[in-house]
Amino acid sequence: MDNRIEENVRIIKEQLSDVAKNVEIVAATKTRTIEEIRACMSTGLVLAAGENRVQELTEKYTPDFRWDIIGRLQTNKVKYIIEKATLIHSMDRLNLAETIQKECEKRNKKQDVLIEINTGEEESKGGIALRDLDMFLDQVAAFDRIVVRGMMAVAPVYFGEDELKTIFSDVYEVFSKRKNKVFDTLSMGMSNDFLIAAACGATMVRPGRAIFGERSYL
Numbered sequence: 108m109d110n111r112i113e114e115n116v117r118i119i120k121e122q123l124s125d126v127a128k129n130v131e132i133v134a135a136t137k138t139r140t141i142e143e144i145r146a147c148m149s150t151g152l153v154l155a156a157g158e159n160r161v162q163e164l165t166e167k168y169t170p171d172f173r174w175d176i177i178g179r180l181q182t183n184k185v186k187y188i189i190e191k192a193t194l195i196h197s198m199d200r201l202n203l204a205e206t207i208q209k210e211c212e213k214r215n216k217k218q219d220v221l222i223e224i225n226t227g228e229e230e231s232k233g234g235i236a237l238r239d240l241d242m243f244l245d246q247v248a249a250f251d252r253i254v255v256r257g258m259m260a261v262a263p264v265y266f267g268e269d270e271l272k273t274i275f276s277d278v279y280e281v282f283s284k285r286k287n288k289v290f291d292t293l294s295m296g297m298s299n300d301f302l303i304a305a306a307c308g309a310t311m312v313r314p315g316r317a318i319f320g321e322r323s324y325l
């Protein structure tokens with residue numbers, strides 16, 4: 108394999124360091140091969156491989172580096188990733204929290220999660236509206252196996268730069284009020300908008316295509 112992937116990771120790390128300090132990279136690895144993912148992780152500059160789908164994570168899984176779940180998680184699939192995913196970025200509803208709690212009880216473990224925010228407030232998309240966050244966090248507090256480490260946001264794809272800044276800043280504002288030693292992670296920004304997200308206070312960005320190139324299939 109050529110070293111295009113390593114090169115891309117270095118460029119992204121450099122670009123990030125120009126706009127903010129200590130922003131972690133979680134590589135969005137959906138549809139990528141384990142060889143591509145290894146090339147990316149071998150740089151030592153990427154915190155985790157972020158998979159969208161449970162099946163892809165379990166097929167590619169290796170304990171050699173960290174794996175996160177960044178996509179919508181079905182409750183009946185939680186059991187397959189509960190030992191493998193370090194951080195679930197996409198905790199977006201109460202019945203998912205219930206399931207994570209149950210699966211953690213069985214294994215006597217705790218699970219780090221981020222609350223996914225519905226930035227566009229689109230009906231079709233998952234996630235908690237910013238104005239409902241307090242209520243949702245109160246409900247999740249009842250689950251002692253779940254450690255809420257922060258928030259995650261995906262901006263609508265059709266948003267322009269100004270709208271992105273507004274959305275990311277709104278999310279950051281709510282995040283920064285709650286921020287503490289445990290609630291310390293704000294995951295936002297993909298290939299098209301990670302620099303804007305980082306400038307707005309993201310602590311973690313999730314580029315995919317910017318690392319691996321355009322996808323040949325979805």
Ligand SMILES: *Cc1c(COP(=O)(O)O)cnc(C)c1O
Pocket residue numbers: 135137159177178261296297298299313314315316317
């Ligand atoms: C695919 C995906 C990304 C990365 O998207 P790119 O446009 O390839 O950078 C980030 N986050 C989530 C949740 C994704 O599904």
